[in-house]
Amino acid sequence: MRELQAMLGVSRGVVSGLITAGFVSPLRGPRNEYRFTFQDVVLLRTALQLRAARIPPRKIVMALSRLRKALPDELPLTGIRVSAVGSDVAVRTGPSQWDAVTGQLLLDFEVAEIKGDVVFLDTTPAQENLANQAQEWYDLGEQLRTSDVNGAERAYRKAIVLSPKPFYAAYVDLGALLCELEARCEDALHVFDEALTHFPQDAVLHFNRAIAFEELGRFGDAEQSYKRCLELDPSYADAHHNLAILLEKRGDPQGLVRHLNAYRRLTT
Numbered sequence: 001m002r003e004l005q006a007m008l009g010v011s012r013g014v015v016s017g018l019i020t021a022g023f024v025s026p027l028r029g030p031r032n033e034y035r036f037t038f039q040d041v042v043l044l045r046t047a048l049q050l051r052a053a054r055i056p057p058r059k060i061v062m063a064l065s066r067l068r069k070a071l072p073d074e075l076p077l078t079g080i081r082v083s084a085v086g087s088d089v090a091v092r093t094g095p096s097q098w099d100a101v102t103g104q105l106l107l108d109f110e111v112a113e114i115k116g117d118v119v120f121l122d123t124t125p126a127q128e129n130l131a132n133q134a135q136e137w138y139d140l141g142e143q144l145r146t147s148d149v150n151g152a153e154r155a156y157r158k159a160i161v162l163s164p165k166p167f168y169a170a171y172v173d174l175g176a177l178l179c180e181l182e183a184r185c186e187d188a189l190h191v192f193d194e195a196l197t198h199f200p201q202d203a204v205l206h207f208n209r210a211i212a213f214e215e216l217g218r219f220g221d222a223e224q225s226y227k228r229c230l231e232l233d234p235s236y237a238d239a240h241h242n243l244a245i246l247l248e249k250r251g252d253p254q255g256l257v258r259h260l261n262a263y264r265r266l267t268t
Helices: 002-008 012-020 038-052 057-070 126-144 149-162 168-179 182-198 203-215 219-232 237-249 253-267
Strands: 080-085 088-093 096-099 111-114 117-120
Touching: 002 012, 002 038, 012 038, 038 057, 126 149, 126 168, 149 168, 168 182, 168 203, 182 203, 203 219, 203 237, 219 237, 237 253
Parallel strands: none
Antiparallel strands: 080 088, 088 096, 111 117
């Protein structure tokens, strides 16, 4: 329940009210605690958004009941977008768009007719639409990183693939996420290397790359990456600190003193 509240940004009372109203039926764990599935999270988030859009409660329940049957058990790679269109609910899954209550497939034009009224379903330019989708996947990765590492990784990677231009934050956070897992440091290194092809002068990427090298025991490469980071940003205190410790391990007492002093000057 606490993790779900944090993901949705609402109080326990709001979540409990949505459960009581029948929007979701979570399972119970061994200590009688609520256990929410990916489907539950999508449905609850959708219920909040539709309620804020003033969709009638009865129509929300009907829409979510049909949506529940269509949702996969795990995070979908195609993405799911649910939006209020007038008093109706439209669902997009990958290239398909359909009415959440009737199940009727909606034609993928900029405008379509629903119940005789012309409503705008998607007038966003393609590039802007991709950027919005990439941002949504990135936000999902941020929400999942403490509770579902695999889901967070997939969300970050989807954000990188969808983004019309290199997605700096997604690269940084994906690499950091992988580097927290000892067995994935090599994968993290590949992420940072790819990011550096787009942002070669970024000190943070060189710093994170150095950490990945250290975790892999490639101390010479780590030293060079820390030095490159400091060439780009001499005031990067953490890089001075880490390089000082690394140089001590490598038998360079002068380097240790030089970078430790620099670290102290920058942090006092």
